[in-house]
Amino acid sequence: MIFKTGIRLRRNSTGIVICLLIILILFTAVGEAYLFFRLKEKNENIRELRYTVLKDREYLYAGLKKKVTETKIPEVLCKDYSYSFDEVTVNGAINTGDIIDIRISFSDGEDYAVLKGIEVESISEREVISASITEEELLRLSSAVRDKKEHKDAFVYAIRFMGQRSENGPDYIPNANVLLQLGGTENDYTERKRLEERLSKEADE
Numbered sequence: 001m002i003f004k005t006g007i008r009l010r011r012n013s014t015g016i017v018i019c020l021l022i023i024l025i026l027f028t029a030v031g032e033a034y035l036f037f038r039l040k041e042k043n044e045n046i047r048e049l050r051y052t053v054l055k056d057r058e059y060l061y062a063g064l065k066k067k068v069t070e071t072k073i074p075e076v077l078c079k080d081y082s083y084s085f086d087e088v089t090v091n092g093a094i095n096t097g098d099i100i101d102i103r104i105s106f107s108d109g110e111d112y113a114v115l116k117g118i119e120v121e122s123i124s125e126r127e128v129i130s131a132s133i134t135e136e137e138l139l140r141l142s143s144a145v146r147d148k149k150e151h152k153d154a155f156v157y158a159i160r161f162m163g164q165r166s167e168n169g170p171d172y173i174p175n176a177n178v179l180l181q182l183g184g185t186e187n188d189y190t191e192r193k194r195l196e197e198r199l200s201k202e203a204d205e
Contacts, residue, residue, distance in 0.1 A: 082121070083133050087145045089157040090127040096120055100129070100158045104144045104172055107153035108202050110195075112172035114144040114156065129158055139181055143174030151199050 085102070094100060102115040115137050122130045133141070148154045173192040
């Protein structure tokens with residue numbers, strides 16, 4: 001009788017342990033499932049937040065770009081300096097009010113536009129042109145004047161523009177110091193290096 005009772009108690013204890021293990025496993029599974037869905041929801045919220053931030057940033061950039069594009073600054077506000085072009089040779093008849101280009105010509109025949117669309121404010125008896133120019137135009141002109149002094153037979157000249165004005169800007173590439181100030185591209189530096197190498201090779205010949 002005592003033996004049977006011991007067996008029964010042992011079976012009951014084993015059953016209790018098994019039940020506890022099952023409950024523990026179920027509790028753990030439920031906990032893991034809860035954490036999984038919470039993390040999934042959190043990740044979705046983070047992705048949604050990132051998407052919202054990125055879209056807002058795109059809208060902001062697009063808005064700023066549109067605003068800058070639509071904003072037209074009066075030309076008179078862009079001109080920083082009143083400059084006398086005493087290093088520039090006048091080519092042909094130029095009068096006050098004319099629109100001129102400033103160009104540089106090298107001994108090998110290459111000719112580049114340094115400045116475009118400059119309005120002549122006055123011209124002296126010595127044919128020295130005065131006009132208003134921007135900081136960038138001043139830097140480009142300074143580079144061209146230096147090229148004129150460093151390379152034999154090079155000269156900088158002003159010529160009255162008569163034709164249809166194209167949208168292309170000046171094709172003269174200034175020296176490396178000016179490019180650094182203007183934020184020149186890698187292609188600008190490459191083209192400038194080619195120009196200097198060509199002029200140096202011609203000087204050696």
